[in-house]
Amino acid sequence: MACLSTSGRRGLYVVVGTRNQLTQKQLGQLFWQQKIGRSFSSSAAVAAALLGKTTANNISTLLPQRNFHGVGVVMQRNTAITAGQDYFANLHTNTACNSSSSTTTTTTAPTTINSSNINNNNNKSSNSTIITAQNCRQYSSVHTQQPAGPVREIQIDPYIILDDDLKYFYDDVRDLLRQGTSQTELDKIASYYFDGQGKALRPMVTMLMARAINYHLNKESSNLLHKQRFIALFSEMVHSASLVHDDVIDQSDIRRGKPSVNALWNHKKVTMAGDYILSIASIMIARLKSDDVTIVLSQILTDLVQGEFMQLGSKETENERFAHYLTKTYRKTASLIANALKATAVIAEADENIAELAFQYGRNVGLAFQLVDDMLDFVSTAETMGKPTAADLKLGLATAPVLFACEKYPELNPMIMRRFSEPGDVERAFELVHKSHGLEQTRFLAKKHCIEAIRLAQELTESPYQKGLQVVADLVINRLK
Amino acid sequence: MWKRVATETGSIWITKGKYQLRLRSFTPAATFTFPQQPSIRTSTSTSAAKPTPPKHDWNRAVSEAERIVGYPTSFLSLRWLLSDEIANVALHLRKLVGSNHPLLKTAKHLLYNGKNTMQAWGLIVLLISKAAGHAPSVPDMEQDKSAGVLHSQRALAEVTEMIRISHLVHNSLVNLQPSSEAGKDTATYEDMAFGNKIGLLTGDYLLGHSSAELANLRNQEVVELISSAVRDFSESQFVGERDEQNNPLPYKPGTEPPKTNGTATTESIDFDVNDVMIPMNISKVLGNPEKEWECRNILNAGSLLGKACQGALKLAGQSEDMQRQAYLFGKHLSLAWQACLDAEPFQSATLPIDTTFSLVSAPVLYHLEYDPSLYEEIEKGQVSVENIDYAKIHKAISAGPGLEKTKVLQRKHTTAAMEVLEKFPPTDARTALENIILAMQDL
Structure with a gap:
């Protein structure tokens, strides 16, 4: 637990x-x-x-x-x-x-x-x-x-x-968003989630990796760091843009303990605000003038959408279903972290091995993060998460705990297929997950990814940041929200 | 002939014929529950029913132009056909058939109404690319010898269309806020929510792929430029008053425009040439019919076409000045086109039943300046533009100078576009562009 x-x-x-x-x-x-x-x-x-x-x-x-x-x-x-x-x-x-x-x-x-x-x-x-x-x-x-x-x-x-890097992080994002538009309402919606109440996990990991790599390569210039910080900004902006669009799709009323954007503003405007955040983020990245960084980061966007599309469909057999779930998780969550980390290596002109290491570290942490997230959806309380729990089930999504549980309780299979649409499905599935070892198994899987991430981090030259990367992997496993 | 040309990017839909046919047969003469921007709504029938054939034939102009630049937009359609996501979208869209979701109408208009939505944007980008040629420094590998355009320019043409469609699709979502009428309608809520989901994801898919394609151009200035066009699209949906479904309402006559920076200007305003990040300061021109119309439509259309034309020349290593000219060409062409579309509903003496028009179209704005009392009727649309008696407004405008002024406006931008073209060397591509402009004038 x-x-x-x-x-x-x-x-x-x-x-x-x-x-x-x-x-x-x-x-x-x-x-x-x-x-x-x-x-x-x-x-x-x-x-x-x-x-x-x-x-x-x-x-x-x-x-x-x-x-x-x-x-x-x-x-x-x-x-x-x-x-x-x-x-x-x-x-x-x-x-x-x-x-x-x-x-x-x-x-x-x-x-x-x-x-x-x-x-x-x-x-x-x-x-x-x-x-x-x-x-x-x-x-x-x-x-x-x-x-x-x-x-x-x-x-x-x-x-x-990382306080130096993260301190004025949200202020910088808000400044960027304010510069890009003359429409105050657009600015308001776009910067709504940059209120500093988020976990800032993505920028934090990105900056840790950036600094760890710079130390490893012995390239600790503030100019380079400045560019890498833009990549961190990008990761958070893309994440927020996806949250804004998710809100329109999922029609959830609360996020991070406050009303979600779709509850407050016109959905068409909210959609546009999401596009706006993306466009500002890509202008910012284009200004780094690195073709390869832009290519690496653009992969994030295609993955995100493909992940969303995968979430719309479900697979028939159990084996396929788990692979489908993992791919979806990679695309929706891990790709963002993995590619942002890779980009920090690319802009530091690190060789391919280091870039791959950064990518794999990010992938593992990202997968672990999402697995824990899916687990917390079952065990945490609404107040802790700042959003309703069992939300995934209510959205008809079968996440890892359910998929594990269905090995023990095959009666979950038909429920997964009908996306928990019948009355009582959500409650029954919730109960069965708790009765099974689904949550422990999910945690175990997440743990495995974290151990791999720690192993990868250890390949870099020892530094506070390299240590930090290892701590993050633990933090992801043990988090409560 | 036109259909094949017009639906370049949409040809996947055509190829997926089964679904297409269904789409059409299941939504007959749909009522305009959620009126869209006029650009995707005006009907084809009016232009088809013209008594005398126009001097410059649009279809011929376009098909000739298409021949000049080779195949229209690379293998976009083929790639789409092979993409899981699009197959997925088609599958999900099918579930929407029979519902009233505006997304269906957008899809339909993208496919069958090519002429009126100026499906040919990619084509314009390719033509201006060819008309300008490219610097001798561009390596042979990058060129498409037979067509005279670069592969990168072709990719940019694709991106232009993808971004535009993504905007149209995102714009056909329904506002389901609990306070809105659509949000309260429990009978259709599920359908609408599902349609929103598909529409949003489809738009995001296109946007995501455009950014991947853009990145592969390996030209960060172009990435910056096109990203700023996406920004302009989003901004356009925030200008001025809006009803519940975010349909634009004109600026109330007689009220002072909100002055942010200095006084209202009568000068034409445009983007900052040096910094694409700086947004257009539209609040300066609100209330001035011509300028307000111009700014709204630059944000809504001209920005993308202009910046795509500019980007195409950037890719070819052309001078800054030529790039600027290309931007102006794209901008004026799209404004001329918009004026032409705006005029269309007022060409006939009576408004066909169930037809609406944009309340920020040029004739309406001009008429409001001429007779502000019209605003009384428009004011009824503050909650929903559906509450407006369009026939009444149509009648008033038809009696006023709105249409005439719109035609002057169209000529102004056509002339400007033509003037820019004269700075390009005489080539078959330039002639093709001129023919398209002439044909448009006669529509």
Whole structure:
């Protein structure tokens, strides 16, 4: 079962917390005051705090998780620090589920900024925050309690080591989208999902791979990195464009915990907004002036659509069905990550082996990500996911857990064929999946892909980013949303 | 002869004859529940029923032009035929037959109404390519010797058509927001939702493949240019007031246009030559019938044709100036064409039953300037343009100067396109383009 073990997941909240621009700026200032050196090439020190408005949100989303998973002691790390290679992080635990205000904090590092002054400025929240940094020649030392899973002594939070790349990520996307149109409504719809509330998984992995490859090739120029960042922007923009179009197709009312675009705007305009995001993304990529990158990235678009078409049909026999499912999953999810990663290698003029390695790493992580996603659709709660659960079944889609379950319960076969259209089908299938080992098997398959991804990452020269790539593979398996 | 030419990109549909025939027989004289842009809606019958044969025959002009550039648009049709996705779309579209989804009408018009939708866009791109020739530096391998165009230009012609069709298809979705009439109609909701799904995916498929084809041209300036045309298409659907189904309504006469940058201009506005990312500042011209019409239609059509012509010359290594001329040619040609389409419903004294026209077509906009009181009737269409008495508007406009002014507008753009052509060396391709323009004038 999913566990609350990886620091990365918490790091996610941390980053979400810092997306608040005002907060970022204040934190940045504080850092300058404390004279903690930040430079572009060495990943900067970052503090993250759950401040202002985001506090309430995050706490409310954390609580249901705890109850659902029945984890008695939940750790909530409100702060984390990396100082490039000088990394030390400190976390504090929050033992009481319902008393979110009683956050215990521990400080061990010499440079400590007690955030109470920040809080005083922002709100009267009693949720105190700690920012620590220490120069101790060490990549990582975040120790977390781990209810399950392998013990990882070395932990790197990819979101934190990439803070330089990801900090103004969504602002940059929104700027691009604003520049491209004179129609305010179009701008509004197009930038709706770039609100910083997403996981930003794709750009994060893309930048990790970019930096890992640059380190591997010994080509760490900021110019190259800048270009690779555009590829990361592209990955997120294409992803959002596909979400926008998916919303029109699936008619779902909620996404990421807020009304989806199709609930708010004219569907014809929403469709156009999706096209618009794509066109801006391709203008941006064309400006990198690399024929090969454009070719690699254009593959993503054809794969995405083909994946969608595959989802419309279903296969008769069980063997075919699973292969169909895997191909579909590759095209719909993994291709985007795989090709974006490959593009970062191509633009760095890496040889074919490295490009292939990047591609395969992305493919494996992408497949694992989607497999876990399909699994979470059965076990997670609507509040955690920000969208309704068992959504796939309701859409008539048979994902891995169902396909595995149908080995044990053949009665699922006719339901799959009629796309769970009869009354009671969805509930019955849901029940059978839980009774079978479908979820464990799905997890096992995802795990296998992650192990392969980790193996591939290890082929690159060791660096914080290369380590980060390995952490991401774990993070994907252990995520909760 | 025309059919074969007209449906270059659509020939897959023809080849899949069984399905085609069904499509036609099951949707007889469909009512216009969800009126589309006029470009895909005007009927063929009017032009066919002309009393005297025109001096310049359109069909002949096009078929001659087609001969000049060899086969129309490469093997697009064959590739489509072999593609799983398109077979899939055809299969799913069949399920839609009998429903009222506007997607069916779009498909039908793409196939049977080639003349009026200017199916020949790819052809125009090829002709201008041949008329301009290419730089001697282009290697022999890249050339299609017999036809006189480059393989890359042929690919660009394909992309142009794919993008245009993708836009038309995306535009024939139905707004199913819960607040809209279509969203409340539970009887048809399922059909409409399914049609939307197919339409959206088909459009995305075309868009995805165009971007793959574009990438293979290995010319990033062209990718940038054509991507910006896709952007313009999306922008065009946001201009001005819209009803529930996103049908455009004209700008209310007498109200001050929203001034964003400076004052309203009477100058023609166009895209920034140096930066394709900068959008057209259309708000400057809202309320000025001619300029507003021009901008709407540049976004809606002229941008793609113009930029495709420009891109074709870019691929051939032509000078910036020639590229600019090609852009202007494409733009003026599509505007002239649009004016011609806009005028068509007003050529006859009465409006045929169940026929509608665009409320932002040139005659309507001109008439609103001449007599703003017409807006009272148009205002009824704020929720749905179906609530408008089209016959009444038709009658009013027929009595006013709208049609005459539209014809002047058409001549203006025809002349401009012709003038651009004079800068090209005299070739058979140039003559073919001239013949097409002349034929269009007589339609």
